[in-house]
Amino acid sequence: MLKYFNIIQALSRSALTTPNEAIMHQIKRLKESLEKDGFIKEAKSLEAMLSTSESSFNMAPSKIQKSFVVLKGEELTIKTSIPVDKETSTPLAEVFFPDNLPEAAPVFDENIQLAIQSIVNEWSKFDQLMEINATPASSCLIYGAPGTGKTHLAKWIAKQIGLPVVLARLEGLMSSYLGTTSRNIGNLFTFSNRYKCILLLDEFDAIAKLRNDPQEVGEVKRVVNTLLQSLDSRHEKGFTIGVTNHESLLDPAIWRRFDIQVEIPKPSPEVMIQLLKKFITPLEFNESEIKFLAWCLDGSSGADAEMLSKWLKRAFVLEKESNIVDVMKQFALLNSGRVNVAKRNIMLHSDEDFIAMLLNDKTYLFKQKDIASLFGMTPSSLSKQLSKFKDSEKI
Ligand SMILES: Nc1ncnc2c1ncn2[C@@H]1O[C@H](COP(=O)(O)OP(=O)(O)OP(=O)(O)O)[C@@H](O)[C@H]1O
Ligand SMILES: [Mg+2]
Numbered sequence: 001m002l003k004y005f006n007i008i009q010a011l012s013r014s015a016l017t018t019p020n021e022a023i024m025h026q027i028k029r030l031k032e033s034l035e036k037d038g039f040i041k042e043a044k045s046l047e048a049m050l051s052t053s054e055s056s057f058n059m060a061p062s063k064i065q066k067s068f069v070v071l072k073g074e075e076l077t078i079k080t081s082i083p084v085d086k087e088t089s090t091p092l093a094e095v096f097f098p099d100n101l102p103e104a105a106p107v108f109d110e111n112i113q114l115a116i117q118s119i120v121n122e123w124s125k126f127d128q129l130m131e132i133n134a135t136p137a138s139s140c141l142i143y144g145a146p147g148t149g150k151t152h153l154a155k156w157i158a159k160q161i162g163l164p165v166v167l168a169r170l171e172g173l174m175s176s177y178l179g180t181t182s183r184n185i186g187n188l189f190t191f192s193n194r195y196k197c198i199l200l201l202d203e204f205d206a207i208a209k210l211r212n213d214p215q216e217v218g219e220v221k222r223v224v225n226t227l228l229q230s231l232d233s234r235h236e237k238g239f240t241i242g243v244t245n246h247e248s249l250l251d252p253a254i255w256r257r258f259d260i261q262v263e264i265p266k267p268s269p270e271v272m273i274q275l276l277k278k279f280i281t282p283l284e285f286n287e288s289e290i291k292f293l294a295w296c297l298d299g300s301s302g303a304d305a306e307m308l309s310k311w312l313k314r315a316f317v318l319e320k321e322s323n324i325v326d327v328m329k330q331f332a333l334l335n336s337g338r339v340n341v342a343k344r345n346i347m348l349h350s351d352e353d354f355i356a357m358l359l360n361d362k363t364y365l366f367k368q369k370d371i372a373s374l375f376g377m378t379p380s381s382l383s384k385q386l387s388k389f390k391d392s393e394k395i
Pocket of ligand 1: 105106107108145146147148149150151152153244245275301302303304306
């Protein structure tokens with residue numbers, strides 16, 4: 001498998017949503033080069049994309065107009081009854097209508113935004129694709145570290161497509177009674193296939209956990225088979241999104257069933273800064289303060305940024321704190337899992353080392369004046385302090 005092919009594929013898909021001859025020519029060249037180098041699967045995938053857009057490109061322009069998803073199936077309403085687990089009567093899913101889905105786009109690096117946009121674009125042209133006997137990708141697996149916005153992303157995609165979400169937590173479908181899990185999965189898919197909806201399988205790895213129990217080998221096989229058949233049954237019925245934190249635990253056959261696989265990484269420093277700005281409103285912090293907060297949260301998730309923002313609101317508004325460095329020392333003390341251990345030790349150990357570490361940071365490039373204002377000093381008192389540190393090092 002070519003290392004960056006998923007990005008290439010997303011780029012091509014995105015470019016082909018508004019095809020023109022130049023774009024098609026370049027993608028054709030790419031396809032031919034891949035073919036020559038033996039990447040047959042990858043070349044085939046580009047070829048399929050090209051033939052879809054070639055036909056749509058050749059259609060009369062009057063026929064091509066942006067329109068809403070026209071899926072077959074019944075309309076889901078608040079009155080629709082949701083299937084339940086027969087033993088416990090627990091509902092097998094929760095339904096979210098577009099009004100209850102998140103409006104705000106999640107924040108990711110540009111390449112991920114592009115890839116996601118291409119999925120949404122395909123679905124918003126669903127009927128055009130159907131007219132030419134093509135279908136958009138029908139399933140997507142979103143995976144990555146905890147708290148990186150995967151569930152939020154899945155719901156936001158559904159909001160963009162404009163269909164209700166049938167949200168199933170696989171954990172909830174699992175039953176201790178032999179055979180019931182498979183029956184629950186079957187019922188859930190029958191329900192989702194009947195209605196126009198997006199099926200969201202959150203915490204998808206739950207099934208894989210079963211595999212650790214040697215007593216359950218036969219049952220796991222049955223569950224995995226049911227899931228495979230069920231996923232196949234959804235083709236051309238509606239979009240299915242699987243979400244997992246533990247992609248390595250998934251059965252390779254399940255993994256292959258997903259047309260698209262998107263990895264959501266931990267936020268980069270730039271994304272962390274954007275996330276903090278978003279979550280922190282209406283509080284206002286200047287650029288160096290935001291950079292400092294992002295520095296403290298390096299390697300953490302978007303959920304951690306949201307949590308820190310709540311902490312800051314409490315500290316600055318309710319407890320009338322005024323110094324961001326003191327507040328972050330408190331945060332580091334009480335959130336040991338959210339602040340990198342080396343940073344935390346130095347932050348809590350001495351201001352001298354803390355300042356030196358900030359000044360030497362190669363990612364955020366703090367200037368002396370930024371640091372002076374963070375620590376509530378004037379630039380000249382900071383440089384005096386720094387030269388004192390240097391003098392004491394010489395003694
Ligand atoms: N990149 C992001 N953009 C916007 N919001 C984010 C982002 N990452 C996390 N969040 C916010 O953090 C919270 C947790 O996000 P979410 O539940 O989607 O994460 P997750 O990846 O599904 O986590 P888990 O793996 O624990 O299920 C949500 O309130 C979400 O809005
Ligand atoms: Mg989640």
